[in-house]
Amino acid sequence: MKLINLSRRHFALAAGSVVAAPFAAGAGPLTAGDAVKRIQTELGGDWPDMGPDGFKAGDPATPVKGIATTAMATMDVLKQAAKANSNLVLTYEPTFYGRADGRALAAPVGRGSAGLAPDDSVFKAKREFIEKNGLVVFRLRDHWQARKENDMVAGLAEALGWSKRRVKPDDALFDIPAATAEETVAMIRGKLNLRGGLRAVGDRRGVVKRVLLCPGTMTPPTMWQRYSEVDMIVAGEVREWENTHYAADIYTIGERRNLVTIGRVASEEPGMRFCAVWIKSVVKGVPSRWIGAGDPYWRAA
Amino acid sequence: MTGREVVELIKKHVGVPWNEQSYRDTFKLGNPDSQVKGIATTVMVTFGMLKRANEAGLNMVISHEDTFWNDRDETKDLTSNPLYKLKTEYVLENDMIIWRIHDHMHAMKPDYTVVGSLRSVGVKGGEDAVMRARVYTIPETTLGEFASQVKRLTGSRGFRCVGDPKAKVSRILLGPGYATPRITADADVVIGASLGMAKGLIMLGHVVSEQPGMEDLANWMREFIKDVPIKFVPADEPFWT
Numbered sequence: 001m002k003l004i005n006l007s008r009r010h011f012a013l014a015a016g017s018v019v020a021a022p023f024a025a026g027a028g029p030l031t032a033g034d035a036v037k038r039i040q041t042e043l044g045g046d047w048p049d050m051g052p053d054g055f056k057a058g059d060p061a062t063p064v065k066g067i068a069t070t071a072m073a074t075m076d077v078l079k080q081a082a083k084a085n086s087n088l089v090l091t092y093e094p095t096f097y098g099r100a101d102g103r104a105l106a107a108p109v110g111r112g113s114a115g116l117a118p119d120d121s122v123f124k125a126k127r128e129f130i131e132k133n134g135l136v137v138f139r140l141r142d143h144w145q146a147r148k149e150n151d152m153v154a155g156l157a158e159a160l161g162w163s164k165r166r167v168k169p170d171d172a173l174f175d176i177p178a179a180t181a182e183e184t185v186a187m188i189r190g191k192l193n194l195r196g197g198l199r200a201v202g203d204r205r206g207v208v209k210r211v212l213l214c215p216g217t218m219t220p221p222t223m224w225q226r227y228s229e230v231d232m233i234v235a236g237e238v239r240e241w242e243n244t245h246y247a248a249d250i251y252t253i254g255e256r257r258n259l260v261t262i263g264r265v266a267s268e269e270p271g272m273r274f275c276a277v278w279i280k281s282v283v284k285g286v287p288s289r290w291i292g293a294g295d296p297y298w299r300a301a
Numbered sequence: 302m303t304g305r306e307v308v309e310l311i312k313k314h315v316g317v318p319w320n321e322q323s324y325r326d327t328f329k330l331g332n333p334d335s336q337v338k339g340i341a342t343t344v345m346v347t348f349g350m351l352k353r354a355n356e357a358g359l360n361m362v363i364s365h366e367d368t369f370w371n372d373r374d375e376t377k378d379l380t381s382n383p384l385y386k387l388k389t390e391y392v393l394e395n396d397m398i399i400w401r402i403h404d405h406m407h408a409m410k411p412d413y414t415v416v417g418s419l420r421s422v423g424v425k426g427g428e429d430a431v432m433r434a435r436v437y438t439i440p441e442t443t444l445g446e447f448a449s450q451v452k453r454l455t456g457s458r459g460f461r462c463v464g465d466p467k468a469k470v471s472r473i474l475l476g477p478g479y480a481t482p483r484i485t486a487d488a489d490v491v492i493g494a495s496l497g498m499a500k501g502l503i504m505l506g507h508v509v510s511e512q513p514g515m516e517d518l519a520n521w522m523r524e525f526i527k528d529v530p531i532k533f534v535p536a537d538e539p540f541w542t
Contacts (some may be wrong), residue, residue: 185542196461197461198464198542199459199540200462200541200542201539201540201541202541204542206402220370220371220377223370224378224379224382228383239372240506240507240508240539241345241366241367241370241372241507242367242370242371242372243370244507244539244540245345245347245366245367245370245539246370246384247349247539248347248349248385248537248539249347249348249349249388251368252347252348252349252352253348253384253387263503269462297461297462297463298461298462298463298466299443299452299460299461299462300448300449300451300452300460300462301449
């Protein structure tokens, strides 16, 4: 925690002071703090210290050799980033297994785990790897998904081959070639290179034409309002006692819709691939690339 | 015997102080003062489960999870929802009563969701298990073989695994429902339902993981409720792949 606090203070200095000459553009090597400052300026909005977006590990004063975007900074992604000289890693999901993301939370919020304590051996090993390899990890979620051009949706649509099938520009509805739910699911699995993470609820023989894309998660009110508009919702993950339960009841009353969850990270990967392209237009002079985390799940025989 | 009287008996026998502040463990629908003809325990009040309970003459449903697709069973955004209307009308027309037992079940000794879940995956010795269970030891096998065994025993279709299928495992840590335990170096396999230095993580699915314990709850209730039949009525495994 101590090291991270120090890093956060460095960053505040770098980002907040115009007289911090070593960090000014053109006056020295581009640091992680400089690169992040450019991204923050371009995206706008407030970046509160306790928000989810921010530096999670590494020193923001580190000169940037390359930038990697990813849906989740897993150990495997970090190893690939180090190997590819992409030492600034922008991750959509947490690095340290929960919303606290390495910070101590006063009390757990809601259901589920807040994440590992900073003295946990897995936490320590991961942070040591980051520091030993000169990596800097910054979480970029809220401000990236709040962009007017929601690339989380556009990215997923492109990965599925549906870019030209959007019903209207400001909504995530798509009219796709008619096929059964089973055929559509097989197509989705293939296009996204999924292993075992996809799960579906509903009528597998129902015909799918209109689809709503919800990368990430989906609230129950969204489900209640929008499920009746479409043949299929493709989401990242939902709570099983909430939206899965609703989809099961809709099936029981004889409607033929399907709720397909492809995995939280799998649903966010294409959007972060778009992010790597966008970064090129914001932070020039260093290479920017996307590193896939992959579908972590397999199914038992 | 009324629904309210059934709940009073449960409160008397539950073995932990009753928390009146719990928003979960309350009546959800129906008239608590209606006469109970029979009791169905279940993990989730799905529409399919409701129909099966009603057809079996069981008009009181005791569920571990929610009725209206959100944890607080908040209904203000649902009043014009067609599915909400159908489900509500079905319950009221058939004079059914729905009551939830979640928080107190996890506080009970033993916690039947953990007891049932351990039994259902073939791990022995968990008859006295509580939430935050200990590590259980099984004869050494591989993660892949253990996962296949768990899949076969539970019938889970929404079952997902993380880790090297060839890793040798013998120490099992299990958390039912959403309570996936913290992954620690003390266990080879961590079993949860919803989200690795452990070698493997197996996620059963919420219904499959907490369902078996509702049969234990029914058995426990029979010890002090003798006047009406009590049956375990499973909810469907929702996933087709």
